[in-house]
Amino acid sequence: MKEVISLHVGQFGVQFGNALWELYCLEHGILPNGELQDSVIDQAGISGFYEEGINRRFSPRAVYCDLEPSVIDQVRAGEYKDLHREERLISGSEDAASNYARGRYTTGNQLFHDTAEAIRKQAEQCEQMSGFFSFHGLGGGTGSGFNSLINELISDEYCKKGMTELALFPSAQMSTSIVEPYNTVLATHATMDITNCVILVDNEAMNNLAQKQLNLEKAKYSNLNRLLSQAISATTSSIRFDSHLHSDFMDFHTNLVPFPRLHFPVLSLSPINSPEVLITDPLNTVDITTKCFDKNHRMATCTNENGLYMACCLMFRGDITTKEIHDALASLKKEVKFVDWSPTGFKIGLTYEPPITIPGSEIGKTSRSVCMLCNNSAMQTVWRNLYRKYHMMSTKGAFYHWYLSEGMDEIEFVEAGEDIRTLISDYNEVSLN
Incomplete structure (x- = not known):
């Protein structure tokens, strides 16, 4: 199993990391203290994202870093405090004040050595590392400035490894700082030529999803993080479990990025239901696949509905047959418009491991799901x-x-x-x- 190292940078990266690893642990049968549940039989996919330590305790192949201490201190004191190794939880004493330059040139420099050392030690523990998966915001100072510094380190030291990012894009209606456009543009420019793939999401789109699909009138950031973690779990499920697509982390870049600069795919997930919605009949694969192409299921706000698809990856989970997938694609090909030079159109992945939800969460259970990553010209808007x-x-x-x-x-x-x-x-x- 090829290993993937996760990097959680800044407030969003760390808080989203909490939701993501909570879900990963549930899917792989790992307890909050890192112990493996006795009932877990198939351990094949664990080593890609977890490292086995003393007494068969597993810890994430992840580094958490933030320039100020409060968010990571919550990890150190939280339910999963024994899951993460202390040397991989790196925090400073002074934040970046929503300033890209502060995160990159001054305050960020003070934490750079410790972060680089933690990444190096993680990489040394890998037998066949495939790449990095970074989670950060673009609007803040740490997620923009300090993350670009980390990206340059990875480009210099691990140039042959893939680098995929999940980046929180500023929201028009949910802005937290007036200088978010500066931070986002500066960070995008700094990493344009050294990052392979950047999945863009924004809080406004996810908040609309939570309101319409989960009936949450006032969604909290914790709600949005759990919703997003379901989608990221789906994108990595074919790496962590047996699948016909994305068995290697680099497949993200191969399948989704036709030109090096146009590396900003959008994420969708279906179905999304609240626990109150009782699903008695098997979900129709055609219906849930079609919903992924609905703007109301996108996790990034994109106003242009007339864009052309350059690439599209559909990752199915659960009790779905290949015939059902074929039927769903046949119905979509009449509606979805690809550029003329796109050779194959859809890339398909199928993992029989069903999706799992956190017990007592705002997201209802489902026996099957589909997650879409698409690269569309509409992103120009x-x-x-x-x-x-x-x-x-x-x-x-x-x-x-x-x-x-x-x-x-x-x-x-x-x-x-x-x-x-x-x-x-x-x-x-x-x-x-």
């Missing part, structure tokens, strides 16, 4: 909206002094803005087919 906000502030030099005082050069603002404009143009060329 996301970047265009971001660039518009970035340009409005940068032309006035608004808040530049916050960044320049932390050691950043003003030319970085110019180069980053031009890079995003080029990215928008790249997507536009694809949309013209």
Whole structure:
């Protein structure tokens, strides 16, 4: 089994990591203290994401890092405090103050050595490491600045390993800082040529999902993290369990990224139901697959409904037959528009291990599910909206002094803005087919 090292950076990365590893442990039969339940027979997929230690206790192949201590302190004192190794929980004493430059050039530098050492030790414990999976926000200072520093380290030291990211994109209606456009553009520019694949999600889209599908009028971030963890579990299920697709971590990049710069797929999951919704009949595979293409099931806000698909991976879980999948794809091919040069269209994965939900959570049980990762030209609207906000502030030099005082050069603002404009143009060329 090839190993994957997870990196949880900043507040979002750490808090989402709590939800994700809670679910992983449940799926693999690992208790909060790292012990394996006696009932677990199939242990084949555990070694890819967990390391076995003394007395057969398993710990995640993961590094948690945040520039301020409070969020990681909650991990140290929480229910899963004995699951994670202390040397892989790295926290500083001063946050990045929602400033990319602070996370990259000043405060972040103070924590860089410890983080690099933790990653190195993790990599040494792997027999056949496949790559890294990073989880971070783009709007904050740590998730943007410090994460870009970590990405450069991985690019330099582990250049032949894959790097996939899950990045929380700023939300128009749920913004937490006025300088989120700066942080996002600067971080995207810094990592454009060194990251293989960045799955974009945003709180606004996930909040809408929680309201409409889970009947949560006021969803908490913990609700959104558990919802998102179901989708990420689905994307990695074919790595952790027997499957016909994505048996290697690098398959993400091969199947989803036709051009190196256009590496920003969108995530969807179906079905999503509250526990109150009683499902007595077997879920129709055609229906749940079709819902993945519905904008209301996307985990990133994308206003353009006329985009063309460059690539599409569908990962099925549970009691689904290949015939059902074939029938679902046959119905979709009439509706889903691909670019002319896309050779095969859909990439399919099937894992017979059914999805699992956290007992007592806001997400209902289901015997089958489908998760979609798609690369669509409609993403240009996301970047265009971001660039518009970035340009409005940068032309006035608004808040530049916050960044320049932390050691950043003003030319970085110019180069980053031009890079995003080029990215928008790249997507536009694809949309013209």
